[in-house]
Amino acid sequence: MVKDSRNRHCRNGKGDRLELRIRRLKCRSCGKIHTELPDFLQPFKHYVSQVIEDVLDQATTSCPAEGSTIRRWKQWFSQATATINGILMAIGLFFHRTAIPLMEPTSLLQSLRNTGPGWLKKAMRQLANSGN
Numbered sequence: 862m863v864k865d866s867r868n869r870h871c872r873n874g875k876g877d878r879l880e881l882r883i884r885r886l887k888c889r890s891c892g893k894i895h896t897e898l899p900d901f902l903q904p905f906k907h908y909v910s911q912v913i914e915d916v917l918d919q920a921t922t923s924c925p926a927e928g929s930t931i932r933r934w935k936q937w938f939s940q941a942t943a944t945i946n947g948i949l950m951a952i953g954l955f956f957h958r959t960a961i962p963l964m965e966p967t968s969l970l971q972s973l974r975n976t977g978p979g980w981l982k983k984a985m986r987q988l989a990n991s992g993n
Contacts, residue, residue, distance in 0.1 A: 862887050864894055872908045874915075876925025900982045904989065906934075914981040918974070946970040948988055 864887040871879050884897045901909045908926055913934050915921040924931060949969040973980045 862889060867896075869896075869902070870907070871902055872912070872925065874909070874912050874925065898989075900986055903981070903985055910982040910985070911978070914978070917981070942968075942970060945984060945988060949973070949984065952987055 864885045866882050866884045869881050869883045871881065873879060881899070881902075883899075886895050886897055887893070888895060898904065901911070903910055903913060906913060908930075912924060912926065916924055916926070916931055916934055917938050926934075946968045953969065970984060973984055976983075
């Protein structure tokens with residue numbers, strides 16, 4: 862059920878600040894309020910997903926974010942990689958009833974990264990919708 866909406870800003874690949882109106886929803890089951898983010902935004906990040914993804918993939922030589930922000934993105938991703946992969950495996954097992962061998966040379970996250978642009982928002986959408 863829609864509770865209200867709030868303003869949220871983000872920055873695009875040029876560093877321009879964009880103002881968005883984001884819906885907030887109240888869960889009928891638990892009573893918690895959830896923010897409905899568009900897929901081009903990441904929770905707790907100000908830059909759009911594609912900018913962060915390009916930095917993580919080293920696909921850009923110019924990024925409008927400060928060096929300290931870029932270092933934090935890389936550190937966050939490095940620390941979260943095992944957790945993200947574990948959650949993707951759990952989602953695969955739950956929905957597809959298919960066990961993924963734990964000793965595969967390529968992780969699910971790496972397989973998703975290999976699909977090309979947009980992998981970060983796909984992974985984060987799965988994590989957000991899984992309740993984690």
